Structures are given as C-alpha cells and as structure tokens.
Amino acid sequence: MQTRKNEPFFTHDRSFFSVFLPLTLTVALQNLITHGVNLADNIMLGGYSEAALSGASLANQIQFLLLMLTGGIAEGVVVIGAQYWGRRDTASIKRILRLGLWLSFGVGLIFFLAVSLAPRACLSLFTSDAAVLAEGIRYVRIVCFTYLLFSVTNLLVGALKCVETVRIGLALSVSTLCINVCLNYCLIFGRFGLPRLGSAGAAVATLVSRAVELIILLVYLLHRDQKLRFRLRELLTPDFSFLPDLTRAGGPIFISNGIWGLAMAVQTAILGHLGASAIAANSIATTVFQIVSV
Numbered sequence: 014m015q016t017r018k019n020e021p022f023f024t025h026d027r028s029f030f031s032v033f034l035p036l037t038l039t040v041a042l043q044n045l046i047t048h049g050v051n052l053a054d055n056i057m058l059g060g061y062s063e064a065a066l067s068g069a070s071l072a073n074q075i076q077f078l079l080l081m082l083t084g085g086i087a088e089g090v091v092v093i094g095a096q097y098w099g100r101r102d103t104a105s106i107k108r109i110l111r112l113g114l115w116l117s118f119g120v121g122l123i124f125f126l127a128v129s130l131a132p133r134a135c136l137s138l139f140t141s142d143a144a145v146l147a148e149g150i151r152y153v154r155i156v157c158f159t160y161l162l163f164s165v166t167n168l169l170v171g172a173l174k175c176v177e178t179v180r181i182g183l184a185l186s187v188s189t190l191c192i193n194v195c196l197n198y199c200l201i202f203g204r205f206g207l208p209r210l211g212s213a214g215a216a217v218a219t220l221v222s223r224a225v226e227l228i229i230l231l232v233y234l235l236h237r238d239q240k241l242r243f244r245l246r247e248l249l250t251p252d253f254s255f256l257p258d259l260t261r262a263g264g265p266i267f268i269s270n271g272i273w274g275l276a277m278a279v280q281t282a283i284l285g286h287l288g289a290s291a292i293a294a295n296s297i298a299t300t301v302f303q304i305v306s307v
Contacts, residue, residue: 032177039179045307046186050193052300057197058215059293065201065212067289068148070296071139072156074281076163079124081274082267083117083164087171089263093255094175103176103241108252110172110241112259114165115251121164128157139278140285145292148212155216159223166227169234176240181233185226192222 058066090113097105128135136149170182196218203209210217234243277299284291 036174036177036179039183040174041307043179043183043186045304046183046190050186050190052304053190053194054197054215054219055297055300057194057201058212059297061201061211062148063289063293064142064144064148065152065215066296067140067142067145067285067292068136068150069152069212069215070292071136071145071149071281071285072153073296074139074278075124075128075135075153076156076160078271078274078278079121079160079164080167081270082120083167084171085267085270086113086117086120086259086263087168088266088270089113089259090168090172091175092262092266093258094172098176105255106176107241107243107247109255109259110169111247111250111252112255113172113263114168114248116259117164117168118161121160124164125157125160128153128160132157139282140292142285142289145285145289152212152216155213156219159220162220162223162227166223166230169230178238178240181230185229188229189222189226192225193218196221 054069055066058069090109093109094106097103097109132150132153133146136146136153140146140149166185170185173179173181197215199205199207200210200214200217201212203214208214234241234248235245281292281295284295
C-alpha cells in the first residue's frame with residue numbers, strides 16, 4: 014500500500030475510530046457466534062454418533078459453497094452501495110440491494126432443487142461410506158429448505174453493511190445460537206418428551222432457527238430500519254438496472270469465493286473417501302480454524 018507524499022500512513026482521527034472500531038468488533042463477534050453454532054452442532058452430533066456427525070458435515074459442505082457464493086454477491090452490493098451511501102443516495106442503494114437479493118435467491122433456489130431432487134447423488138460426491146451417506150441424506154432432505162431462507166438472510170445482512178447497519182446481524186446470530194443449541198439438545202437426544210431424531214433433529218433445529226432469523230430480519234427491515242425504509246412490494250420486485258455494475262464489481266468476488274468453496278468441497282471429498290473418522294476429524298478441525306480466523 015502506497016500513500017501520497019505528506020499523507021500520514023496511520024490516521025489519528027478519533028472520529029474515524031469511533032465509527033470503525035464498533036463496526037469491526039460487531040462484525041467479528043457476529044462471525045464468532047456463527048462459527049460457535051457450528052461447533053455446538055459438532056459437539057452434540059459427535060455425542061450422538063460418529064456417522065451422524067460425518068453425514069451432517071458432508072451436507073454442510075454444500076451449505077458452505079452456498080455461503081461463499083451468496084457472500085460474493087453481498088460483497089459486490091457493498092462495494093457499489095457504500096459509494097452511494099457516501100452521498101446518502103438511498104434510492105440507488107435500495108435498487109442495487111434488490112438486485113443482489115434476487116440473484117442470491119436464484120443461487121439458493123438452484124442449490125435447493127439440486128439437493129432436494131438428487132440428495133444421494135450430491136452426497137455421493139463426498140463419500141462412499143453407506144452409514145455416513147444414510148445419515149447425510151436424512152440430514153440434507155430437511156436442511157435443504159434452509160437454502161432458500163439463508164440465501165435471502167445472508168444477502169440482506171451482508172448488504173446492510175454498506176449503510177453501517179451491523180448490529181442486526183449480531184442480534185440474528187445470537188438468536189440463531191440460542192434456538193439452534195436448545196433445539197439440537199432436545200431433538201438430537203430426545204429430551205423433554207421430544208423424539209430422538211439424531212441428525213434429522215439437528216436439521217430441524219437448523220431449519221427453525223433459519224426461519225426465525227429471516228422473520229426477525231424482515232420485521233426489522235420493514236418496520237424498524239430508518240435508513241432505507243423498505244416496503245415489502247419493493248423487496249418482491251427485482252431491479253436489473255444495476256446488473257452491469259454489479260457484474261463488474263461483484264463478479265470477480267463471486268468467482269473467487271466460488272473457487273474457494275469448491276476447493277474446500279474437493280478437500281472434504283478426498284477425506285470423505287477415507288472413512289467416517291477422517292470426515293469427523295476434518296469437520297471439527299475446520300470449525301476450530303474458522304473460529305480462530307475470526
């Protein structure tokens with residue numbers, strides 16, 4: 014990084030840090046909680062059975078690829094939207110956000126259709142272990158419905174960063190953590206009179222927490238947010254006027270994220286053919302790495 018002559022490399026402007034640090038710490042804490050949910054899933058499913066942990070881990074590689082692709086779209090929206098936020102042009106921000114929302118939902122729909130129509134074919138790419146495959150199919154038949162919800166939530170939470178709205182993301186992560194962990198405990202092991210569902214119980218817990226997460230976000234966006242002031246009909250109407258701009262700004266990020274997601278999937282597929290123990294160990298190690306990298 015180069016600076017102009019007589020331009021300080023490190024700013025001492027307190028007003029900058031008063032905005033920068035709260036935003037950064039909030040986003041970091043949100044990511045930490047998100048990965049903490051994955052760690053809790055691993056611990057509980059690992060306590061149920063190694064095959065359940067391994068099957069859910071393989072299915073979550075599909076979720077990770079979806080996360081990377083929708084995150085790439087959201088980052089492209091932020092790159093463009095932040096420029097308009099500098100001059101408080103919220104009308105243009107809403108248009109680019111609506112475009113990103115529909116593109117992200119389209120990606121989520123493709124994933125949903127692929128997994129719901131051919132769950133065995135999708136998971137067979139990662140393992141040939143019959144027990145792991147059976148648990149993975151039980152898990153993914155339910156969790157695939159979260160792809161539609163997650164593609165919307167992930168885009169909106171990511172894109173709202175361009176207008177300096179980050180606390181809602183933290184609130185959503187906390188709610189997801191509480192709901193997911195409690196339901197996991199009840200449905201995986203059959204506590205408090207509920208059925209013992211194993212990996213399917215973990216999938217139901219994830220689906221419920223994702224649904225609640227999206228409801229909270231939409232209520233905030235439509236009724237509490239004072240920056241963009243969205244109306245429901247605006248969210249339901251796509252606007253493709255910014256597609257060339259989003260393609261230029263977000264296309265490279267989308268491709269880069271997609272390559273990284275595919276690389277992680279290939280790594281998991283290689284380990285997946287070594288057996289359930291290798292899959293389970295990789296799942297735990299990857300989650301710990303993600304928490305450290307926050």
